[in-house]
Amino acid sequence: MTNFLQPPRLRIGEDSEEERHATWLELFYDLVFVVAVSQLAHNLAGDISLSGWFGFVVLFIPIWWSWIGTTLYANRFDSDDTVRRLLVGLHMLTAAAMAINIHHGLGESSPGFAVSYALGRAVLVVEYIRAGIHIPTARPLTTRYATGFAIAASFWLISAFIPVPWRFVLWGLGIIIDFATPLASRKFQIGLLPHASHLPERFGLFTMIVLGEAIIAVVNGVSEQKWDVLTVTSAVFGLIIAFSLWWVYFDNLGGTPIQQARTHGRVGLVNLWLYTHLPLVIGIAAAGVGVEQILLSKPTLVLSDPQRWLICGSVALCLLAIGILHKFGVIRYCKIRSKYRFAGAGVLLLIAIFGKGLLPVFVIALVAVVSSVQVVQDLYQSRPTTRLVDPEI
Incomplete structure (x- = not known):
């Protein structure tokens, strides 16, 4: 010392x-x-x-x-x-x-x-x-x-x-x-910019903390219910949601805004990176609670409006925040990925609005599908042939 x-x-x-x-x-x-x-x-x-x-x-x-x-x-x-x-x-x-x-x-x-x-x-x-x-x-x-x-x-x-x-x-x-x-x-x-490798790691660690709450929610939800096909299926979809959010965030993470600020004096990018993480981590933490609420609900009864809005709105907020980070090049700059994030958020809000009468397993399945589509899109764009055609991805 x-x-x-x-x-x-x-x-x-x-x-x-x-x-x-x-x-x-x-x-x-x-x-x-x-x-x-x-x-x-x-x-x-x-x-x-x-x-x-x-x-x-x-x-x-x-x-x-x-x-x-x-x-x-x-x-x-x-x-x-x-x-x-x-x-x-x-x-x-x-x-x-x-x-x-x-x-x-x-x-x-x-x-x-x-x-x-x-x-x-x-x-x-x-x-x-x-x-x-x-x-x-x-x-x-x-x-x-x-x-x-x-x-x-x-x-x-x-x-x-x-x-x-x-x-x-x-x-x-x-x-x-x-x-x-x-x-x-x-x-x-401008002369005292954050460290380009340390700060992304620290932000990633806090994001991991709130993602951990989503995993805890799945465990708590399943442990307090009698195991059946619908409950286990819903739990799997809950893990898919958490895994998808982890994928689209961490696979695109980097120190781009700090490097841009150092090279071009764009300090605003660093602040945008900072403040946009607030709705992102709020959304992830709330999504974990939404998953838990679905797992604790009666699997054969219609999911209530507050529960449906919680899970759909929270994940939509996550995708919206990540889409903004993509759009302005705060994480990996990509117009296509940004559009997919915004579109995914829009679809989730439509599910929240028009999903009245759906069983819990169907609601969480739809949210999982929207989330996993984001991962599939990223994988598709990451193909070597695609990278050669469009340098912006």
Whole structure:
């Protein structure tokens, strides 16, 4: 372990071109968010109405943004000194406190959730101040980040002492400032771009966390039901959905936006990559709950409207997000794949609208077919003969 007072190290220039992977500390930190995402999924499973979905999204955003904040800091300022380890430990404590307060996060536990999030942002502010002190070239960026995140944290902290509904108004203002801070600092990001191999891996790991919830949903759904042909068939279709989403995301993943930003100054691509992951991971996590709801339903009874909308809408949201990433070249640039993602999302919404009266196994089968078509399309385009004809694929 390095000296206690060793400052953080800035990864720019040649360091940015080196292959870099997640550290053991980062992987350990991710474990807290496995629990948090599981708690969020549990909340949604208990109420899949429109209000339940809204509450799920409201609580998911600060959980995700908390993870994003520490991940982007570690991406730029790499150190494994004692101070950094202790600060990450504090981050883990605040994230664990958020997970504890998720169960009634919009009710009696909302003050605790707000304080936990605010303290997590305060730790991040301390880290950026520390980085700015030791690295003068990064100070314009770290100062703006520390200021914006401190203001947002103040809103969240004050909200804990304000009654509902004004408490949630302050939450909204706080998260808007949090989201706007990187956008308002674009001109200072160009010389301090994220690491081209490390950040895609970190985003992929969080995506893997929410995909894991889909697998857990299949296991939970089957284990709580009496095994029969319809239940097992539905479980297989649920795994196909999860496998298809994994395929179309990870088979196209890369550091393209960071390379484009470094070469052409297109910082907007990095931000688009960042913010489009929010609907993607929300959709994946909700899709896992949707699969579980289908497996827990009566296989011979018509699937309810909320359950049908949950599974179809969630997977549609995933395909829509991936389609946007394709369209703007944030992941593998491909007009055809983008059109297939958008078309798949549209078909799923049609199933949600006109699928009333279908049995659970038929609904999940249709969603699995739409998802697997995306994989088939990618495989078809990946043929050597196709690549020679159209360089855009």
